Amino acid sequence: MTPLRNRLRRPRAWLRRLGVTRRRVRSWLPYLLVVLAAAASLAGLTVRPATGAAQARADYVIVAGAPGLRWDDLDPQRTPALWQQATKGSVGWLSVRSGHHTTCPVDGWLTLGAGNYAAWDTKRVTGGCPPLQPALTRPDDLGANLTEQRSIVDANAEQSPYGAVPGALAESVRCTVAVGPGAAVAAARPFGRVDRYEPVLPADPRTLLSSCVLSVVDLGTITGTGAARQAAVERADAALARVVAARPERSLVAVAGVSDTDTTSRLHVAIVEGPGWAGGWLTSAGTGRDGYLKLVDLAPTVLAALGRPQPEKLFTGRSVTSVPGRPADLAVAMGGRRDADRQAGAQQRVTGTFFTGLAAVQLLLFALAVPMLVRARRHAGPTGPAGVPRRWLAIAEPALIAAALAIPAALLADTVPWWRSDHPGLVFGLVTALFTAVGTVAVRISPRYGRTLWPLGAAAAVGAVVVGVDLLTGARLQLNGVAGYSTVLGNRYAGLGSVGLGVFVAGALVTAGCAAQWVRRPWRPVIVVLVGGVAVVMVGSPYLGADPVGAIAVTAGVCVAAAISTGGWLTFPRFAWAALAGLVVTIGFAVVDLRRPALERGSLGRFLSALGDGTGGPAVQRLAAANGQALLDSPLTLLAVVGALMLAFCRYSPWGGLNRLFGLHPALRAATAGTVVVTLIAGVLGGSALAVAGAAAAAAVPTAVLVALRVLDHAADRTRADGETDGPGGPGLAPPDPVLRRVGAR
Structure with a gap:
């Protein structure tokens, strides 16, 4: 036994001679785990889904x-x-x-022909769209000339931030056919020439449709309601029947409702039929969601079907593909619970009311909490007045918890098809209130409710779990959801929206900050980085959140939180290490994204490539315009302002209590700082201004006020020699947890 024991001791002695002691191993182990977590986050971000197989080629496209x-x-x-x-x-x-705020028929046809967001003019639309009456001349019997095309091209180049070139699709093929005035707008070349034009569909269009590889047919505008609308649809159906009967062999027919007809935005019909397109869902890399595509995706789809190369840097859309999984019954596929147009319309009507109401409720709660904070502060002296009455706290605490759980409850409300009701707003409010009440009761009846940080940590964890589970199951609750994003707006179709990002990041970092208080100081950065690394992967992975800009923001916030989670200030060395770690992950992900083919790059890679070749100006202009619009139009801006004002009061006023809370819980202060960094970066770089910050504030500030109120309320507790405590509730009432005993001891 002795020789074996000596052999086992030799490596230890060798390590000691090198200066590697157990204490040094323990001191370096947290940093090693931080590095491994960052490497795992980078590896998780670089994995992307395989690109789908190319669709079958066609000789003609209609x-x-x-x-x-x-x-x-x-x-x-x-x-x-x-x-x-x-x-x-x-x-x-x-x-x-x-490219226009309201897509009228002329804007829709122009966007189809540009393969990019184009606009006919900048006139504001009120009520219905103007009739489609482009100025066309017939210099010969074969084609036509769109007289306004040159000025339209110049206006889009000079005034639009999208860089659209009307006529780019027609310029990419040898010959085009246009039937009807709308089709002429789509098929005209940049200088205005329409190769072959017919004002109406001939009785036998067989020869016409086979004369060019691309034919565009205007089936007529569908507008109005009742019998007039049905008549227009029936005329369009009759025209389509003649087109299908006269189509050439090996042709692809695409049917599209290319625009709205008034200021009400809707989702429209998209059908692609031909070899290789049977019985599936349409999708594109631009949407990342089966069954959804954008108008700008049609132009690249036409060229891909014809086997033609796409014009460099002109098309914004991605080629559409067909994926299986569609129900065989078309009524089931596009109606009932799957009726995305009806759900998106209800979502647009309810979203503004919900977030405005939530901001008003939180403002009222904060206004009522201010005198309670002041009274708790004055009570903190041995001769001060009585503390906050217990019955006040019994009402205020559940109300603040409910306010923090409102957005996760609104997300869960989309598990119920409330939009199918005759009164969707009322049903949504009732369902959301029910889920909010269930969550509030669950937090309140927990045995650990008396712990100082429990309401804050529990509410944050609920928000992070709800959003995280939704991401793992395909982000179906955020799709056309009040707490998600609208496919009508065309900004996002899959992954993590700005509201979900704010709730998820605030929940993850606050939960990590609360959990870090249970471990020794050297291990607190490890807890923050482990939780933050999972958040980075979930936000940035194309399988889950699909938000690379958000992943970069989360990386920066996690680094800042980890740097100050052990206490102290954000010194320059700490900031330098945090910035270095964030830059390593960000640059690594950017390099990997730039090495992919141009059509497979994410938003980060496309933006960086545009900056590199000098065409990033329009992208920066679009980003600034999106931030300005979101800042003024989004009710989440109000939530962000209300939350920031309350945090400022709690932080800088003598009655706030946030200084005492952060002094006792430095990891929580780190989580707050990291959340601020994430929400500001993600909002500005993502074009949503204060929307992410508003969602994060709504989910975290109410319970932060609750915890600050608890800390102040127990600041005057005194522990007697017999172990009992004289607190605000009378002799023998012990503080909720040992941390509050330390508060009283001070």
Whole structure:
């Protein structure tokens, strides 16, 4: 036994001779774990889904557009041609965003031909869209000339931040055919020439449709309601029937409701039928969601089907593909619980009311909490007045918890099809209130409720778990959800939205800060980095959050939080190490993204490549415009302002209590600082201004006020020699946890 024991001791002695002691190993182990967590985060971000197989090629492509056409217009008896095409082909919900705030028919046709967000003019639309009456001349019997095209191209180049070139699609093929005035707008070349033009569809369009590889047909504008609308849809269906009957062999037919017809934004019909497009969902890399595509995706789809290269740096959209999984019954696929247009419309009507109401409720709660904080502060002396009455706290604490859980409850409300009700706003409010009450009761009845940080940590964890589980299951609750994003707006279709990002990041970092208080100081950065690393991967992974800009922001916030989680200030060495760690992850992800083919790059890679080749000006302009619009239009700005004012009061006023709270819990102060960094960076670089900060404030500030109130309320507690405590509740009332005993001892 003795020789074996000596051999086991030799490595230890060798390590001691090198100066590696157990104490040094313990001191370096947390930093090693931090590095490993950062490396794992980078590895998780660089993994991307494999690109799908290319669709079958076609010799001819026919795009049949009908502005205003929606899925609820289709019927197997009244519109047999449309219904048959949709049943045979692949279908999806089409977002018709253009370069104009309201996409009228002329803007939709122009965007189709540009493959980018284009606008006919900058006139504000009120009520219905103006009639489609482009100025066309016929210099010969073959084609036509769009007289305004040159000025439209110049206006989009000089005034639009998107860099659209109307006519880019037509310029990418040898010959185009246009039938109808709207089709002429889409098929005109940048200098205005339409190769072949017919004002109406001929009785036998067989020869016309086979004369060029690309034909664009205007089926007519669908507008109005009732019998007039049905008549317009039936005329469009009859025209489509003639097109399908005369289509050449090996042709692809795409049907699209290319625009809205008034200021109400809707989702429209998208059908692609041809070889390789049977019975599936339409999708594109631009949406990342099965069943959804954008108007700007149609132009690259046409060229991909024809096997033609795309014009460099002109198209914004991505080529559409067909994926399986669509129900065979078209009515089931596009209606009922799957009716995305109806859900998106209800979401738009309810979202502003919900967040404005939430901001008003939180403002009221904060106004009522201020005198309670003042009274608790005055009570903190041995001869001060009585503390806050218990009945006040019994009402205020559950109310603040409920306010913090409102957004996660609104997210869960989308598990119920409230948008199908005749009164969707009322049903949504009732369902959200029910989920909020259930969450509040669960936090309140917990055995650990008396702990100082429990309400804050529990509410934060609930928000992070709700958003995290939603991401793991495909982000279905955020899709067209009040606490998610609208596909009508065309900004995001999958992954993590700005509201979800704010709730998730605040929940993850605050939970990490609360958990870090349970471990020794050297291990607190490890807890923060481990939780933050998971958050980085979930936010940035294309399988989950699909937000690389958000992942960069989370990386920066986690580094800052980890640097000051052990206490003290954010000194220059700490800031330098935090910035270095954040830059390593950010640069690594950016390099990997830039090494991919241009069509497979994420938003970060596309932005960096644009900056590198000198074309990043429009992208920066779009980002600034998006921030300005979000700052003024989003009710989340009000939530961010209200939360910031309350935090400022709690931090800088003598009655706030946040200084005492942060002094006792430095990891919580670190989590707060990290959350601020994340929300500001993600909001500004993501084009959502204070939306992310507003969601984070709504989820974390109410319970932070609750905890600050608890700390102040127990600041005068005194521990007697017999172990009992004289607190605000009378002799023998012990503080909720040992931390408050230390507060009283001070």
